[in-house]
Amino acid sequence: EPEVTQTPSHQVTQMGQEVILRCVPISNHLYFYWYRQILGQKVEFLVSFYNNEISEKSEIFDDQFSVERPDGSNFTLKIRSTKLEDSAMYFCASSELGARGNTIYFGEGSWLTVV
Amino acid sequence: AQSVAQPEDQVNVAEGNPLTVKCTYSVSGNPYLFWYVQYPNRGLQFLLKYITGDNLVKGSYGFEAEFNKSQTSFHLKKPSALVSDSALYFCAVRTNQAGTALIFGKGTTLSVSS
Numbered sequence: 768e769p770e771v772t773q774t775p776s777h778q779v780t781q782m783g784q785e786v787i788l789r790c791v792p793i794s795n796h797l798y799f800y801w802y803r804q805i806l807g808q809k810v811e812f813l814v815s816f817y818n819n820e821i822s823e824k825s826e827i828f829d830d831q832f833s834v835e836r837p838d839g840s841n842f843t844l845k846i847r848s849t850k851l852e853d854s855a856m857y858f859c860a861s862s863e864l865g866a867r868g869n870t871i872y873f874g875e876g877s878w879l880t881v882v
Numbered sequence: 883a884q885s886v887a888q889p890e891d892q893v894n895v896a897e898g899n900p901l902t903v904k905c906t907y908s909v910s911g912n913p914y915l916f917w918y919v920q921y922p923n924r925g926l927q928f929l930l931k932y933i934t935g936d937n938l939v940k941g942s943y944g945f946e947a948e949f950n951k952s953q954t955s956f957h958l959k960k961p962s963a964l965v966s967d968s969a970l971y972f973c974a975v976r977t978n979q980a981g982t983a984l985i986f987g988k989g990t991t992l993s994v995s996s
Binding site: 771823 | 924925927931934972976988
């Protein structure tokens with residue numbers, strides 16, 4: 768069964784450093800997403816991406832965050848200058864289409880620990 | 883504002899007994915409702931969804947959920963629980979009026995004892 772894959776599974780970084788989280792969405796999917804889950808809290812939407820541009824973003828997704836599809840398969844989330852409060856599990860996800868009823872499939876997540 | 887409530891932090895059931903994990907929602911417009919499961923150290927796995935039509939939807943691993951518009955609920959159920967069902971369960975909603983974001987509840991930990 769096709770799945771969303773994410774790397775790294777866990778990353779520890781120093782405050783102020785740049786981090787790039789990588790994802791390979793399901794191959795025939797057109798919509799890509801990043802969500803995050805701070806330990807013990809809800810899963811929160813960060814950004815959605817379609818046709819090489821951001822289609823929606825939350826208030827969490829400020830100027831320190833960026834997303835990119837550098838090639839035909841990868842989808843990345845960059846955090847420019849990490850803060851302690853960025854420590855969370857980051858989930859990449861994809862869906863075949865963007866319609867509301869389409870299922871969003873998630874990867875296994877990347878744990879980011881900022882020290 | 884859209885929101886999803888999972889009123890129970892934890893549900894405990896004995897193996898073989900029926901289980902229910904509760905979810906209520908508050909949205910403007912028609913809801914599209916989803917259940918996901920998260921096993922320890924794993925990602926979010928899709929279980930089932932309600933889009934339209936029959937209020938009772940069936941999904942993976944023998945789970946089902948009933949959409950109740952008047953009570954704005956979408957409770958997850960299974961007739962006979964297994965120890966392997968122990969996990970964290972998330973209810974989520976999208977609407978046709980808001981953006982494309984999937985809004986999650988805080989999650990309910992299901993613990994099935996043998």
